[in-house]
Amino acid sequence: MVTQRPSSSTNSEDTEKRERDNSSCSEEDEKIISSSSPSSSTPRLTHDVFLSFYGEIISSSSPSSSTPRSKHDVFLSFYGEDTRRSFTDHLYFDLKRKGILVFRDDESLERGKCISQELPQAIQESQYAIVIFSANYASSKWCLRELAEIVEWEEKKNLTIIPIFYHVNPSDVRNQRGTFAEAFAAHEKDLKVDIKEIDTWRNACRKVGNVSGEHINGERYESVIREEISRSISTKLNSRFSHHDYKKLVAINSRVEDMMHLLAMESNDVRFLGIHGMGGVGKTTLAEIIYDRVSYQFEGSSFISHIRERSTTARDLASLQKELLHGIMQEEIPFWDDHQGIGMIMNKLQNKRVIIVLDDVDSEKQLTALAGNQKWFGPGSRVIITCRDSHLLRTHGVYGMYEVQLLQTDEALQLFSLSAFRKNNPPENYMDLSKHFVKYAQGLPLALKVLGSYLFGRTIDAWESARDQLEPIPNKHIMNILQISFEGLEESQQKLFLDVACFSQLDGWLKNDSEEALEIFGHYSNIEIEILINNSLVSKSKYESLVMHDLLKKMGQEIVRRECPIEPGKRSRLSHYRDVLGVLEKDTGTDAIEGIVLQDLPHMKKIRSLNAKAFSKMTKLRLLKISVPPIFSQIYPSPIIEWLGNPLKHMPSDKLRYFHWFNCPSKSWPSSFQPKNLIVLSMPGSRFKRIWKGLVVLHNLKLLDLSDSEDLIETPNLTGASNLEKIDLARCRSLCEVHPSIGVLKRLKHLSLNRCKCLRRLPAKFCLESLEILDLSGCTGLVNILDIQGDMTSLRIVYFSEPTKKDLPSSFMSFSGLRNLTLSGCKNISIFPSVICSLSSLESLHLYGWSRLQKFPDLSSLECLMHLKADGTALTQIPSVNLIPKSIRSFFLEGRKRMPCKPLPKRSSYLTYDIGTPVEYEMEGMLEVEALLINFGGTGKYSSNIIFADKVMIYAWSLGYGIPEWVHNRSNGSSLKIELDGTMKGVDCAIFIVCDYHQFHSPEGNLQLPKRERILDMKVLLDEK
Incomplete structure (x- = not known):
């Protein structure tokens, strides 16, 4: 019902005067707020909850939240005299403790501007408006005009209204009864108030009164209601204001689920959790998403970013401590240094349930200053630490650690496409180029986004140009991010990293055993490789070999190039063929060179003549790998390389630990070449007839590879190489004599004489207690029976040929631990040898070329046998079930007739x-x-x-x-x-x-x-x- 306005009223004039006295604005200013209306287009949101009141202005500080958000989150409308010092003040600080940015006109309005000019804009730019209806709310024209503005913007944009009925009945607000009726009656008597405006106020009260909200009437604790309100708003704001565009995040859901499992939010324990992985893999992004998702559930929260680069001094640590406390307590807490800061954090937070993210930590002193131990924080608190060094996390007592993995190929292609094309898949005409860049990035999100963003909107020609430039000139931004971890290493660790980056393609132990790789590189310890692993700079494969991401390799090679960009001969490591050929052609090597790799040469039109004397200046040479086809190679019909002189004659040997030379041109072993520290000697395809004469002391040698050395007649005396673990003489077709010293190498694990067809005899004494693999297949010229002396229970795999005998040697009974036996070319054996049935540990048996074998024996005694293969036999039927062991899993039979x-x-x-x-x-x-x-x-x-x-x-x-x-x-x-x-x-x-x-x-x-x-x-x- 609309009440007619009286012609005049002294009381109304007095009331208006009092209101003007209490207001900080003129009558003209009130007209501004009452007439302001939203523009046709919604401005960028900068407020989310707005807080203003009618009455005395409260003076307070306004610290900014540590949460990276807009200027404000919440607009709060209330009548100051009713709730300013009680419910409203408590709600205000509850919201701030949740990291919610609350607008309050006493502290948020810019100095020099009238309130009436700022409040409409504050309402328009807010996401939430909390309206606290109290007994005298409607008595204030200011509050009612504020309410009308809120309702108007709620209809125009995405402004959410949350009404709180503070000791008033919602129906009184809707229907203007009780104190609301009295207030509206007073307004209608005021001749200065337009009746249409009063109707707008009534409609606003009616509309907001019908919105579901909180009714505070003394039945529930106000603190509980405040917590529910602040938590609800915090949850919605976190989902709405995350600065991540989830449409551009790939494979994030599984990672978030894994982290949520580690967080165990239901637990009341204080937990430290770590997120680790290589640079650019997405640690910070994952931490931000988790923080946005759960921070509303805590009494306080703080996200401290870029700690590594912001904590170079003790003063920096104190500044970070203040930022942490400021984000949680929402107030400035003064102290002088980081030691006082530690005490302040413990004092302020030990009874609070908080969540803290410490991003990009790289030292123990940072953790000690910001989150020393779990006792600093209240029950249920969580501290998430992102770090490249997993060892640092473990030593600090981190409860659970999550390693962020590289993206799979399909995931990487999707992320790259989102950056390069703003859609999930590349266009068809860009697909091949996209896959090239994805392969280059090797699943690293940083590289995928940097490359994709750079290529966005560019032509195919530009893409092809960028592709061609990546190999010689790696992307600078990506390299700078990756190099951060390298710069944090000590000198010896940096050297090890550069060795792996430049020499990861070395053959031998490096591909099979990380410990042996350290020995090859020289003077490194297991601790140093573990540090590289902990910093996600290298990893171990399931075979324990060292693995490095391709981009990290490129970074290491670029660091070496910068040692001397103009003169490669003054660098420590040479791994690009242009640099190596240039140094060896021009004889510009120096004692700075520690390692050389020359392989994978492109086709060249002319012969490259290399000077063997170029090695003489490389006195610190530790590693050498040359794998280049010779001039006469059938694979490369065009000439490739010719050597001027005997390289071994000029080769410095004191420091040499790894020597691999495919088709080495040297025909003789100089007496001056005594590499006493050599661990790997690999010379497949060499041109030696004999290597060295007499005794050469090589106590550190573990691998000797002379395979495919077609001119080799005899093996050298290996008495001085007592630590040999592998000897490969396969396909040495001229080899006719094996030195007796091979038969007594007690540490030898692998011996291959495969297809040494001219070999007539083995050493008379064959006592190899560590031997695990013996390959004698294709040794068709052997005349002496294998004479086993001593224990050979370590033998696991044997490849053997016996083309002349009608049975196998009885020495096979000594192979009690044998698991894999391959017998080929036994064309004179027609009756299955019973000695095989005595091999109780045998798991795999392969018979090849037994052309006279017609019938299988009873194999049921071989209870471990799982794989049976017989081809090239004369079998006419498959063995009966009772002749096959229960353990059999794979069965391959091939005969001549129907079976x-x-x-x-x-x-x-x-x-x-x-x-x-x-x-x-x-x-x-x-x-x-x-x-x-x-x-x-x-x-x-x-x-x-x-x-x-x-x-x-x-x-x-x-x-x-x-x-x-x-x-x-x-x-x-x-x-x-x-x-x-x-x-x-x-x-x-x-x-x-x-x-x-x-x-x-x-x-x-x-x-x-x-x-x-x-x-x-x-x-x-x-x-x-």
């Missing part, structure tokens, strides 16, 4: 049944085999009444035979959907594959299929021809 299939052992949970003869087979009786691979060499057929229960059948044809006509489900693409008919009852999936046998099978010769897994729809990858 009917007999029932397979029912105990086998997985079996590869591979038959190489192209004849027709009967498959009945092969039940209870969970996964069966039947491999036909050609035009095999199967009977249609086969019944398998819960089985997977896979038929595979070798490349070139094609799929038989009776196979109806076909596809030339990358996938095949198979519909099973009624003739294959119980089969989950039957798949026919044309593939390359070696790519399709595992190294053990079988196909790895999941056990007990029902496959209803399978994608089949075909070999690309």
